[in-house]
Amino acid sequence: MxxxxxxxxxxxxxxxxxxxxxxxxxxxxxxxxxxxxxxxxxxxxxxxxxxxxxxxxxxxxxxxxxxxxxxxTFYTMYRRKPSGDYQVGVCTNTLCAVMGGDAIYERLQEHLDVGNGETTDDGKVTLEHIECNAACDYAPVVMVNWEFFDNQTPDSATRLVDDLRAGRPADPTRGARLCTFKETARILAGFPDERPGAADESVSAGPASLRGLRLAKGEEAPARVVHPRDGAPHDGPRDATQDTRPEGQSPAGHRSSHDAPQQTSASDPAHPAGPVAEEGE
Structure with missing residues (x-):
């Protein structure tokens, strides 16, 4: 039809x-x-x-x-069905996930009784898991209408959505004050942001983002030196030509996969890995 x-x-x-x-x-x-x-x-x-x-x-x-x-339908920023006044996105990409993003997302699903892309009954909050938003130095990150809420926990994220639903102020970690999703869409269309003081609240790099730059400029002391696992202290960078260990031997107790190769079935004489014999041979 x-x-x-x-x-x-x-x-x-x-x-x-x-x-x-x-x-x-x-x-x-x-x-x-x-x-x-x-x-x-x-x-x-x-x-x-x-x-x-x-x-x-x-x-x-x-x-x-x-x-x-x-x-x-290509860009996820465009919603294809009615959604909430506040789009709450929990980053579940690698770094945020291991820092607690998955736990935050699971808590909010249970607390709000919604699934991914679903909206609360009062029409206030739409929950979704999102990909990296280039804020890994503040992981785990929650975004509300594209504004940053950094270094979140399950408890702080729960308080955040409760404040949004109750109409209480919720101030982003960086950037402008929150507005509704419809107001955000108009700003993204290129029209002036008419919120008081918005021009002075643009997102800027925070201390964690700038630390590498300060280290490079010598404005901060370098990170402390961690001595080798064999316990032998040394001054300054280790010169590879001074390494007296036999070739291929890794530091004592160091089992990283990036160290010298470990014995495998292909290299261990006690466990040869030859061709599989044909049946009947």
Whole structure:
């Protein structure tokens, strides 16, 4: 059965969006280049990208709905179904996961009684696990509407979502103050951030991010030297030419896979690994 066309926006909404759309399109030499911010614009209207929104973008940019749909379904920043005022993303990529991100995500699933990409009954919070957001030095990280909440724990993350649902202030670790997902989408469409003081609250590198730079400039003392496991202290970097251990021998007690090769079935005479004999030989 063919799908019915999506209903259009009410006249007043369409007129307002058309004015905003023309302002976005005017920034680009080719109108189709405005598609990404245009999708943010229609997302700011309804909280997700609807069929009506995609048809609006197609008409304004002289594209087919298939071209718009292909982009809207490719990027995870565009929601395809109604979602909460606050998109709470828990990083579960490698470093955040081993630092506690998995535990945070599991706690929030249980606490909010939702699964990945699902929204609480009050429409306040949508929970999702997300990939790396380039904040590994503050792992584990939770993001709310793309703002950073660093060095989280299951308890602190639980308090955070409770504050969001109750309408209590929740201040990001870095960056601007929180706003709703719809307001965030409008800012991402390229319109001015009208929150008081937002211009002075841009995200900047924190102390953990800058420590390597300070070390390189000599502004901080280098990390303490850890002596070899054999207990023999030495001054300064060890010169490989001064290593008196027999070739191939690893430091005492050091079982790292990056040290000298260990004996295997292929190299241990007591456990030869020759070709498998054919049956009957």
């Amino acid at each position: 063919p799908q019915l066309p999506a209903p259009g926006y009410p006249d007043d909404v369409r007129a307002r969006l058309e004015t905003d759309a023309r302002a976005i399109i005017a920034r680009y030499p080719d109108s189709r280049s405005a598609l990404l911010p245009m999708l943010h614009l229609v997302q700011s209207e309804e909280g997700h990208v609807t069929r009506t929104g995609m048809q609006f973008c197609a008409r304004m940019l002289d594209l087919t709905t298939a071209e718009v749909t292909a982009v809207a």
